[in-house]
Every structure is written in C-alpha cells, then in structure tokens.
Amino acid sequence: MACNSVKEKNKPQEEEIKNDFIFATWAHASDKFVKEEWEKKFQYYDSLGITEALIGGNAEVLKQIVPLAKQKNIKVHAWMWTLNRPNDTVANQHSDWYAVNRLGENSLEYRAYVDYYQWLSPFHPEAREYIKNNVRELAKIEGLASIHLDYVRYVDVILGADLQPKYGLVQDHEMPEYDYGYHPIAREGYKELFGVDPIEFENPELSTEWRQYRLNAVTTLVNELVEVAHESGHKMTAAVFPFPEMSRQMVRQAWDDWHLDMAFPMLYQNFYRQNINWIGFATEQGVRDVDFPIIAGLYSPALRSPSDLEQAIRLAREKGAKGMSVFTADDLTNEQKKVFVKLSKEFE
Numbered sequence: 001m002a003c004n005s006v007k008e009k010n011k012p013q014e015e016e017i018k019n020d021f022i023f024a025t026w027a028h029a030s031d032k033f034v035k036e037e038w039e040k041k042f043q044y045y046d047s048l049g050i051t052e053a054l055i056g057g058n059a060e061v062l063k064q065i066v067p068l069a070k071q072k073n074i075k076v077h078a079w080m081w082t083l084n085r086p087n088d089t090v091a092n093q094h095s096d097w098y099a100v101n102r103l104g105e106n107s108l109e110y111r112a113y114v115d116y117y118q119w120l121s122p123f124h125p126e127a128r129e130y131i132k133n134n135v136r137e138l139a140k141i142e143g144l145a146s147i148h149l150d151y152v153r154y155v156d157v158i159l160g161a162d163l164q165p166k167y168g169l170v171q172d173h174e175m176p177e178y179d180y181g182y183h184p185i186a187r188e189g190y191k192e193l194f195g196v197d198p199i200e201f202e203n204p205e206l207s208t209e210w211r212q213y214r215l216n217a218v219t220t221l222v223n224e225l226v227e228v229a230h231e232s233g234h235k236m237t238a239a240v241f242p243f244p245e246m247s248r249q250m251v252r253q254a255w256d257d258w259h260l261d262m263a264f265p266m267l268y269q270n271f272y273r274q275n276i277n278w279i280g281f282a283t284e285q286g287v288r289d290v291d292f293p294i295i296a297g298l299y300s301p302a303l304r305s306p307s308d309l310e311q312a313i314r315l316a317r318e319k320g321a322k323g324m325s326v327f328t329a330d331d332l333t334n335e336q337k338k339v340f341v342k343l344s345k346e347f348e
Contacts, residue, residue, distance in 0.1 A: 021347040022295060022323025023050045023340065024264075026079060026239075027330060029057025033064045041330075046072040048337060049344020050329055054079045054148045054239075054264070059137050066143040075145035077237060078138040082131060082225075083218075084151035086116035090130065097127035099154065100183045102176035102199065112155045112178050113167055119155055121183040122217040128224070135225050139232035146261060147229050149238040152222055153253035154180045154214065160250075160271035174205045181214035181252065189213075215254040226259045235261040239297065242267055243285040256289040264295045264325050267316075270302035280315035287320035296321040300328065306335040313343055 025045065045053060055065060056079035069076045083099075085091050091098075098108040099119040107119040120127040138147050157178050158171050171178075182199055190213055191197045198210045205211075222238070229236040241247035242265050244256040255263060265286050267279045279296065286294045296316035303309040316324050326332070332340070 020323075021317050021321075022052055022325075023048065023344050024052035024054060024295060024323060024325035025050055025329035026054045026325060026327045027056070029055050029061050029065065031058060031061065033061045035064070035068065038065055038068050042069050042072045042074055045074055045329060048329060048332075048340040050340070051075065052077065052145060052323075052325070054237075054325065056081070056150075059141060062138070062144075063141050066141065070143065076143070077146045077148040078141060078144050079148045079150060079239075080134060080138060082134075082149045082152040083120050083122060083154075083221075084117060085120055086118045088118070091118075091120060091127070094126065097121060097124050097130070099180045101155070102179040102182050102204065104182070104199075105177065107155070107180070110177070112180075113159070117155060119151075119180065121181075121186070122221045123181075123183045123186040123189070125185075128221055131221065132225060132228050135228045136232075139229060139234050144234055146235040146237040147225075148264070149222065149225065149236065152238055153218060153241070153247070153251040156251050158250045160268075161273045162271050179204065181217070186214070186217065211248070211252065214252050215248065215257075218252065219254055219257045222255075222258045222260075237262040237264060239264045239266055241265065242272075242282040244289045245285075246282075260290075260292050262293045262295060262322075263290065264297045266297040266299070266327075267312075268297070268299035268302060268327075269312075270299065276308055276311050276315065279312045280319045283316045283321050284319040293322040294320065295323040295325050298324055298326050300326050300332055300336060303336070304333065306339050309336055309339045310343065313339070317347070 051073065052075045053069060054077040055062060062078055066076045095106060095108050097120050098106045099121040100106055111117045135147055155178055157174050164171055187197050187199060194209060198204060201207055226236045238260055240255040240263050241251055241253055244254060247253040247255055265282065267282050269278045283294065283296050298312055303312055313324050
C-alpha cells in the first residue's frame, strides 16, 4: 500500500462517505469582493446542482465568500497556486528560490512555454517555508471545505500531444530547457548522496534515482503542507495530473505518495488526443492507486457535445469517482447546463 495510508494524529475527523456524487467547479475570484456578484454566482451554481466550489483568490476575499456560499449549502475550497507563483511580489525578491532547468536557466528569468510559468524550487528551504506560510494564511479562514493545492509539481517536461504543436514542439525526448529540478541545492544533495552531479548525466531520463530524488522533493513538501492544514483542522486536496504513473512521466508528480484527503485529477482528454473512454480509464487507474477519494476533473470546452459531457460524468461515476469538478461552470453552454441539472437530480 502506498505511504498515503499513514494517518496523522491531527487529521480532521473523517466524515461518513455518502453515496452522493459531488458536482463541483473551479472558479476565479478578483482582488475585490463584490457581494452581489457572488450571490448571483452561487445562485447559478445551486441551480446546476453544484455543491462545491474551488475558488482562487486572496484570503480577505475568500473570508467574505464563504458565508455567502453557505447560504446555498455550497462548500468553498481555497484554491492555491503552490509552486508556480506568477508575479509573486514576495518571491520575486528572491531569485534563488526559483527552479532551475538542465541548461542552468532560472524560472524567474526563463519562462518555459508561457510567461506565467514562474516556478519555485521544492529544494529551497526558504521557498518551502514561504509556501507553508501561504497555507497558514488560508488556514485562518473559517468554514473552508479544504485548502486546495494546484501547480504542485515541476514544469511540464513533456506536454500533452495536442499542446505541443501550439508551441512548435515535438517532444519525443526530455528537452533540457523543460527538464527542471537542477537547483544548486538539489545537485549538491544528490552528489553528496550518490557521488555524481546530475548535470553531468548524458541521459538523465535514464536515471531512476535522479527522477525519484526530484519526486521526493515535491512529495515531502506536499505532506508537510498537509500537516500544516491538519494542525489547524483543515482538510487538504489537490488538483493533479490524470493518474500517478502519467503524472510521474510528464510533470514529476507522484501523487499516490501524498497524504491528501481528496484528489482532483484533471482528466482533460483533448490535451492528450484521447476519446471520452479515456476519462473512465484514467479515473479507474487513479482510484486503484490511492486510498483517498477521487473527484474527476473535466474540461468543459472539450465536452461541448451534451452527449459527450453526460458520458464523461457517467463514466467517472461508474469507475469509482466520488464526484466531478468542471473547469469551469462559468462558461457552460445552455445544453451543457441541462446535463448538469439532469444528472445532479438523478444522482441525488
């Protein structure tokens, strides 16, 4: 059994798992709280049968959102960007906190793929403490369903097949500019342990030790964040790549070794040029690999066909997911909304 089976003493009391199938959505909050906007949004979510919202925003705004959601019996999760911290005014003052690729390029100065890719290194102790403090700040909010981690991984060493052409890439091998984890602290620690600097590897992708060493850095960070959340009585969830083995290969993310209360694998089949059945396959694999609940993440623009959306939701449920979360309910078509209403009532 994976090490996520270890239960900490401070873990929140487990709630009885019901047969209900959760309907959730990711949502963004602006820096300014407007009560009327959120009242309208939660009324809309409620009309679709959505009972959980993963909301990205600052702590002050989230504190005001939670009571409004509660009026509609909607649970709020604080959606936190973890290692990817674009335009973070505190982190930006510490260039040594940032991840480094195989070419020695710092993620603050060299932004792989897109400008908002500004990744902290899980090897830097001050960066890790800063991330813990971000969790502690969110943990002050009363009434959260969880603190929800996102971007808790490395830069994509391999993009999904459908994304590569958008960047003019053919990633049939691990390209050095996208191969991260070579922070000086990481290299020094690895050399001390194994007697070799990983920057000297001719084919670093062939070293299982070097890959596992980097996986461990993220895993220990996540499990320390879980402890911080649990100490304050909060649950910890995370948005993750589709299933653990795929996550390891694409973004060096071993989420089956994490002590989460729930995971939200992002099953965006179009990114990988897969069909709807792949959503069921990925769900089933994730359910097999971990001992905490899985909520299937679905990408609404790739499920414009109401029949595809309905099939995806039914497959996720059939293969063991305890719910689904859509990115995002705010851009659903009228036909998609009808599917939500229909299935949320059917699954009650």
